[in-house]
Amino acid sequence: MGLLLLAGATEGVGLMLLLPILRLGSSRTSPQDAVSKFLSEHLQMLGLPLSLSTLLVLMVAVIACRSLIEWCRDIMAADVQLRFVAALRQRTMAAVAGASWHYLGSQSHAYLHAILCRDVEALRQSAVQSLQLAVQGILLMTNVVVAIMISPILTVAAVAIGLILALVARNLVRRAQASGRQFERHQRSIQRETADFVNGLKLVKSMSAEGKHVDAFNVSSAGLHQATRRHKTAGATVRAMLQLSAAIAVSVLVMMAQGGNLLAFPEMILLALVFARMVPILRDMYHGLQTIANSLPAYAEIEAVTAQCTLHAEAKPNCVAAIVLRHQLQLQDVTYRYSPAAPNAIDGINVVIEAGSMVALVGESGAGKTTLADMILGLLQPDSGCMTVDGIPITGESVHAWRRSVAYVPQDSFFLNASIRENLTWTAQSVTDATLLAALEQAQALDFVSRRPGGLDALIGDHGRQLSGGERQRLALARALLRQPSVLVLDEPASALDPANARAVYRAIENLRGTMTIVMIVHDLAKVRNADQVLVLERGRLVEHGAPQDAAPASDHPQPACNGFLA
Template sequence: MRIGPIADFAGFVLRRSGGRGMTALVLLLLGSLSEGVSILLLIPLLQFAGGAGGGVPMASLPLVGHLFDPATRITLVPLLGCFLAFVTAQAVLTRFKAVHVARMMQLCVDAIRLRLFRAIGAARWTRVAATRAADLQQALTGDVERVRAAVYNLLLLLQALVMVAIYAVLAAAISPVMTLFAVGVGGVVLLALYPVRRRATRFGETLGGSLADQQHMISEFLAGMKVAKAFNAEAGYAARLEAMLREVRDEMLRFARATANGTLLFQLVGAVAAVGFIHVSVAVLHLPLARIAVLLFLFVRIGPRFNMIQDSLQQLLSHLPAWQDSRRLIARFEADREKDEGADLAAVPPLRHEIRFDRVGMDYGAGGLPVLRDVSFAIPAGRITAIAGPSGSGKTTLADMVMGLVEPSAGRVLLDGRPLDGCGLRAWRDRVAYVPQDGFLLNDSIAANLAVAAPGADAARMWAALEASGAAGFVARMPAGLDTVVADRGIRLSGGERQRIALARALLRRPDLLILDEATSALDEDNETLIIRSLERLRGTMAILVIAHRARITAIADQVVQIEQGRVRVCGPVNLDGVVPFPPQRTGHAPAAVVTRPASHGE
């Protein structure tokens, strides 16, 4: 067992608890001292019980007798009163300590959860997309809660150490030899249980990975439950989960057996040591009965504290890997964060002319083929541009690039001639609106879903966006209107209604660029027609980029960019049959010729 990780974690707790960590340590010390004083008062009580009953000479008391006049005598009532007062103070202190420690633990948990959450949000999209969603969810929920348990067990460990020190001092004042005996027995047993603590560390390391795998499998099952039921594949998922649970259960049982063996060893050694303790106290040292009773009481209190040290160490070591994993994850995301930007929204002027891809290439590495190669074309302001091509041709990468989520590995993206990466990516995204294929609606009201894009928008502005998207009619017919709750993933709405709400949310942003990523691919012809009509009404008000493979939606575009194997093969309008009415243009290494339709749409 290495002390370094525990010391690092203790430092984290002290830093993140906002000064409450030191206060908690002081409260632990005071609680231990109060308990020690209450135990010390048992000595005169026991001497009183064994005396004449008329009072006990203060000079006869251990530890404090030399401070008083030999003639001073105390009676039973003051002794009992002092004992009761100390016990009451100890109870009040324990209550205050419990509340304080709970607040401190929550501060530590909130600190690491919030830092991880912010690190994920500030990281480059490529880093986030390369990480399993289940791993992030496990880190933000399960691992952070294990950090809470680690904080709790760290405090238990510190409390046990303080208590052992207090009891050892009290016992040494009565009999140093017997104190050394008791502390030595506890220390030897702690050393003997080192293998158990190593198993605790291994258990904690394997537990994190196992829980993440379970989270991933469960998320897959819930997201694809309809498919699973359609193929009668539920039993297969259940079998996979059962195997995962069995693996974790077996490891947990091995850890539990090792822990139980350690507790058993402490109990057996403690019993043997207690017998030897009494024998040496009576037969060898010939200590008075009152001192033997107090020493035995202290010995009985010291023994469990060593057991507490062992238990808290085991639990701390089993949960510490969760903190270490969270810290590594934070470091990985913070090291790959988006560029710090001093530019605000005013630093990115409104789009007036075009967004141009200038010989853009994209290579994600890992030995794969380039996603995009030498791509050049322009997205004119106020016009509709459609990007078409087979799956995997790089269409979504182009959309991510124009949003500033990913940066090209070659070439440049220009906004009215200015490089996008020099304009402030986050500031540019304030001028972009995005409609994904699945719509992504929260389990909340329509108003709350719209407010995701523009938190300060009022009801009038929301209704205007709904009108522009063609959603105002069906929302107005709902009894609760904007306050209608759409349920999880918007299942109370049809597919077309969900997409029109998503489009309204995007329009509420009043963007310079509207991006629709396969937004009509899952819709029927009638709902697709409604979306198409909304887009035609928006022509001339903003640049619109449509990623689609359906001819009906590409037919309304002012230009169509055909992507194949990462290259621009065609730029020009298409008809309703998806046929380019003129020969395709090969780009080679030269910019693609952009052929646009005449402005005949009421512009």
């Protein structure tokens, strides 16, 4: 703020120096105004005359001083703005990262991406405008003070005109805020349509669905065009109104000064200059207000998401050692639903999983297999009942300690657009090449990695598209094994693979038997005939359990509706 005031002060000094310069330039007599007398007295103390050359040198010195102050001000303002945006982005990112999977799983990933990237960037522009508003406000006040010193009457008239224009512009600022909300809505629609199109590009092309996506994109684009046009039209209207009104006002005020003999010619010229300088300042201030108003919906979205993430925040990770399954994992009468109005996704399940065993979760789609697997992973917390590992309840801070001991291989694994090495070490830092190769060998992936040019340093493309489905799945398995988990959860590990790749994946899983606890979600029971325990789910309830050859119905389902899944 000090630099803003100093810059404003030098602006005022520079303007006031113009008055004696104009008087000396238009008359050979020594000027007698208050500013000239003040300068003359102080210059005489330095042994300098009140001359045009002296005043011009002084003017250059003032401008140089102002330039230095503005340079320092702009650097500091940029630093403040960057720190504000960085803090906002980091706070939002931390809130999203700390939210529970129960909340995050229900949110659009494209929406969260927009919040963290585009919306924060929009607020960066608003932060710039906020700082500029402070600068322009100081400059405006400086010009008003100078104008009052020249002619209080005409300045009051000019301020009255400015207030009238501000009242007119207020409605346009409100329109800008409304157009900002529409802009946000259409931007999100475009982002959603783009994400859907790009993520499903292969399927879109193969099914000739390009037209549908293009039409939807064009509708959103047209809406965005209209919202942007309304925003730009409002801005252009105010700028034109300000310029025309200012020109008329300055002309009227100058005519009043001349007709009423209120000012001498030099004062009149300086006052006209001051009023003219106020016009672009007011215009820029309006533009800043419009930009800020336009970004308020984005700020509201960021705050809403941050608040929701904070509301659904998990307990913070602690430094407690990982909870390793050594004896039993027990689910005791656990129940879970995704929302209060939804039916139970898991309904009163009691299960004991022995350490080192292989467990298969079987059931139709929607039976609750993935929900139960997410609960075992510590991603979801039971609404009632509890999950314990060797007698330790997995709740609160212990959830993070448990997650350090589990690994997950989904149906469609996530891959970085990077090398095999970077993808393997994504969740397991500081591992040697020997450890990487051992994990690849365990996952039946060493052969295809060795054949690729570059080996571990070979790039695999966006989402691993340079690999086949089987290669991606085995690489995902190797990445999971690098965590040295006590529990490995696999979701349909070979559902979309050809027989040869499926055999390779299941062979790798079979070789892991006894080294860790394995939980697999499957539809084809033939793939897990060698499982130690099969859990059959239906509508969130456990209807059969036991070894494949001698499974028994659950106690509360003497006649399971699954029609003998294990028969």
